[in-house]
Amino acid sequence: MRPCKRPALTDHHHRRGREANTMNIVVCVKYVPDATADRQFEADNTVDRVGVDGLLSELDEYAVEQALQLKEKRADEEVTVTALCVGPEKAVDAVRKALQMGADKGVHVTDEEIAGSDYIATSLVLAKAIEKIGADNGPADLIVCGMASTDASGSVVPAMLAERLNLPQVTLASVVETQGDQVRIKRDSEGSTEVIGATMPIVLSVTDQTGEARYPSFKGIMAAKKKPMETLSLADLGIEADQVGLSVAWSKVEDTTPRPPRTAGEIVTDEDGSGAVALAGFLASKKFI
Amino acid sequence: MSEVLVVIDHVDGEVKKPTYELLTIARRLGEPSAVFFGAPDKADGVVEKAKAYGAEKVYVIDDAELKGYLVAPKAEAMAQLAQQSSLSAILFPSTFEGKEVAARLAIKIESGLITDAVDVQAGDGGAPVTTQSVFAGSYTVTATVTRGTPIITVKPNSAAPEETAGAGTVEAFTPTISDAARTTQIIASQPRAATGRPELTEADIVVSCVRGTGGNFDPIEKFADSLGAAVGASRAAVDSGWMPHSYQVGQTGKTVSPQLYVANGISGAIQHRAGMQTSKTIVAVNKDNEAPIFELVDFGVVGDLHSVLPAATEEITKRKG
Incomplete structure (x- = not known):
């Protein structure tokens, strides 16, 4: 029972051929607890997404930025950038930020039943939402994600999304170039620098190396208020409540424990080389020398 | 005891230290079976190494038809391998590639996935219980997989590798790879110059x-x-x-x-x-x-x-x- 198997892909390829002057980009953005705040868990061991200030994940800003840059580079085409977010009511802030940066449309999937979803269920909701956006506005040619979220840091949702949508994935790009339906990226992998080629539609993830994300301008902030924003529920996506959420997650957090604070260490001030001697002494006492 | 698949982390047959950590962890959960994606002529050396850290079996998958296409073919191969026998867990090194193969595999075989474990132990009844360090190390989280075969990616330095001889029975495995899995291609790859220093994530x-x-x-x-x-x-x-x-x-x-x-x-x-x-x-x-x-x-x-x-x-x- 693959929840997301769809035969629509061949149609998709044909469609691209027919409408080569349009391009649809969906950027997946996550609303995360602010990493500089004291992040914590709820009593049911889910991430506290309400009591801690949240924002658009910093790593997804790079994804929005890349989508906007592609749109700007392909100015002679009709490129639509849709920012998609799955999350609680407040998560609409992440979509709004993407619109302020310059995305054209926003889609916010929110439903109480989604709370506590794992990667598996999150990728299901995203995949169904991408299909719905595709059905309404034309299929996505490019699905852009950040390299990871700043809360769970799993880096697995882009690959799961690709699997569910039956698309190739090209991940961790530091440079992205497109020409027609061809995508070429550069990335630093474990032991080498690689150039990877793919044909749209694909799922793409980008790193912070792709370039600084723009700040919303005053004009952008004002314009965002008039941009289309759609709020979807699980029912709108044809997802049953028993397919998502904490109770059906395929993994379960048993326990969360705050790490005890590190005990204050010894700090010395270097004077005429004393710091180096003290440092070597410390390293020797810990048997590192 | 049922099998635990361990995907071998290596560069051109040069086995990396996290593989031994994974094999050590696998022995807590069942019988370790190592999985080698690589050139068959490198298999002998890799098998010897895996065996020395307790691999009872080593699946050798010739990657001639897989390499150069990123992770999708490996995920298909792992899904087919996972169907062969009853498994108590599948362990991957927590590299970006390991995590992405694991992610696709989790959807394919409808199994829960836990990423970036810093420890894995057998819990009640032998099922794996993982420990993760989250929110920039400010919390420690324990978790279990509740559906399918637990798929776990494990960070380097999560266990002290322990040598123990396994049978190391070699089994060649030939997966069927779809054309769809071979659409993205590595066009060029420039290995970084060796520094002679240890690998960043594995270093002491x-x-x-x-x-x-x-x-x-x-x-x-x-x-x-x-x-x-x-x-x-x-x-x-x-x-x-x-x-x-x-x-x-x-x-x-x-x-x-x-x-x-x-x-x-x-x-x-x-x-x-x-x-x-x-x-x-x-x-x-x-x-x-x-x-x-x-x-x-x-x-x-x-x-x-x-x-x-x-x-x-x-x-x-x-x-x-």
Whole structure:
């Protein structure tokens, strides 16, 4: 029972051929607890997404930025950038930020039943939402994600999304170039620098190396208020409540424990080389020398 | 006992240390079966290594038809292999590739996935219980998989590798790879020059640095070499083009958890802390006595790294005799 198997892909390829002057980009953005705040868990061991200030994940800003840059580079085409977010009511802030940066449309999937979803269920909701956006506005040619979220840091949702949508994935790009339906990226992998080629539609993830994300301008902030924003529920996506959420997650957090604070260490001030001697002494006492 | 698949982390048949850690962990959960994606002519050497760390079986998958296409073919191969027998877990190294193969596999075989475990133990009834370090190391989380075959990616340095002889029975496995899985292609690959230093995520000691060194990494590298350490970098050093991104420690780079982490000139912003906070011992050298990094350290030197590090290198070399 693959929840997301769809035969629509061949149609998709044909469609691209027919409408080569349009391009649809969906950027997946996550609303995360602010990493500089004291992040914590709820009593049911889910991430506290309400009591801690949240924002658009910093790593997804790079994804929005890349989508906007592609749109700007392909100015002679009709490129639509849709920012998609799955999350609680407040998560609409992440979509709004993407619109302020310059995305054209926003889609916010929110439903109480989604709370506590794992990667598996999150990728299901995203995949169904991408299909719905595709059905309404034309299929996505490019699905852009950040390299990871700043809360769970799993880096697995882009690959799961690709699997569910039956698309190739090209991940961790530091440079992205497109020409027609061809995508070429550069990335630093474990032991080498690689150039990877793919044909749209694909799922793409980008790193912070792709370039600084723009700040919303005053004009952008004002314009965002008039941009289309759609709020979807699980029912709108044809997802049953028993397919998502904490109770059906395929993994379960048993326990969360705050790490005890590190005990204050010894700090010395270097004077005429004393710091180096003290440092070597410390390293020797810990048997590192 | 049922099988535990362990995907071997290697470069051209050169087995990497996390593989031995995974095999050691696998023995807690069942009978380790190593999975080797690679050239058949490298298999003998790899099998010997896997066997020495307890692999009862080694599946050899000729990757001639798979390599160059990123992760999708490997995920298909693993799904087919997983259907062959009843498994108690599938373990991957927590590399980006390992995580992506695991992610696709989880959807294919409808199994729960846990990423970046720093420990895995057998719980009641033998099912794996994982430990993860989250929110920049400020919380420890234990978790279990509740559906399918537990798929777990495990970070380097999560177990001390223990040698023990396994049967190491070799079984060739030939997966059927779809055309759809072979649509993205590696067009060019430029291996990075070997530094002779340990791999960043696997190293026992990491010495890292910042823009403050002004593009001169000589003092850092000499200091690192005196300790046999890997060299890491802050985001600023990478953004300036002085260090490749693969050296970056922090939220948008690598997460390291070595025995000793020496932060030089690094202020200790949350993005950097996210990548190193779980290090066992932390040392910092910084001119600014109010740098937040000093809140984390076991030992700190307030001073200019350009004078402290060369002098420390000399002192360490002297002590080593």
